[in-house]
Amino acid sequence: MDTSCTPSDLRISELLALAAERAAPVVRALPDDRLGDPTPCADYDVRALVNHLFHVVVQFQELAAKRNSDFSETPDHLANSGDDWRERLLGEVDELVLAWGEPGADEGTTGAMDMPAETVGCMVLLDLTVHAWDLARATGQEYRQGEGEGDAVVERLTAAVAGMAPMARKMGVFGEAVPVDEARATAFERLLAETGRDPYWTAR
Numbered sequence: 001m002d003t004s005c006t007p008s009d010l011r012i013s014e015l016l017a018l019a020a021e022r023a024a025p026v027v028r029a030l031p032d033d034r035l036g037d038p039t040p041c042a043d044y045d046v047r048a049l050v051n052h053l054f055h056v057v058v059q060f061q062e063l064a065a066k067r068n069s070d071f072s073e074t075p076d077h078l079a080n081s082g083d084d085w086r087e088r089l090l091g092e093v094d095e096l097v098l099a100w101g102e103p104g105a106d107e108g109t110t111g112a113m114d115m116p117a118e119t120v121g122c123m124v125l126l127d128l129t130v131h132a133w134d135l136a137r138a139t140g141q142e143y144r145q146g147e148g149e150g151d152a153v154v155e156r157l158t159a160a161v162a163g164m165a166p167m168a169r170k171m172g173v174f175g176e177a178v179p180v181d182e183a184r185a186t187a188f189e190r191l192l193a194e195t196g197r198d199p200y201w202t203a204r
Contacts, residue, residue: 012100012125013098013106016125020128023128027050034139040197046139056124056131061099064100064102065105066110077089096124119160123164125153126195130191130192134197155187158194161174162194165177165195175196176196178192178196178199
């Protein structure tokens with residue numbers, strides 16, 4: 001199975017920087033009184049999804065450096081952290097961008113499964129992008145992605161998801177694709193649908 005990303009003038013670190021810019025206003029605006037609200041990820045409320053994203057961002061820094069990652073347990077990064085957890089999360093996102101910008105980070109293989117580093121980089125790019133959207137939707141915010149059909153992040157992730165979807169569904173990482181109106185749906189909405197998300201989900 002080929003899960004590599006399509007070639008692009010932009011490196012994974014540059015795409016992560018774009019995704020980080022889009023995630024930052026969402027994270028900063030997350031209200032404390034909605035941490036128990038549901039999200040488009042049925043298994044996570046807002047608090048659990050923040051903790052999941054926090055953990056992913058930290059562990060994928062290790063993968064960028066070709067070190068072992070540990071996803072066996074997700075710490076509660078919000079416990080006893082006061083009000084600074086948002087900036088701490090965004091600080092880790094900045095470190096993620098730097099880690100994947102190091103020479104050789106997106107070359108060779110990394111992780112316990114010896115996956116192509118480029119593919120692993122696409123995985124964290126996908127998590128940062130779709131989970132920022134998840135959190136925005138869950139808390140009534142707007143998620144601003146690039147304009148039009150030529151968004152570099154969406155293009156790269158669309159190609160990556162097409163390759164990884166069959167295995168991801170078998171492993172329960174993606175749900176079944178959600179039908180959308182192909183003529184009317186945006187490229188980003190189609191990407192969300194391929195991951196098993198309803199791109200029109202709203203909190204009820």
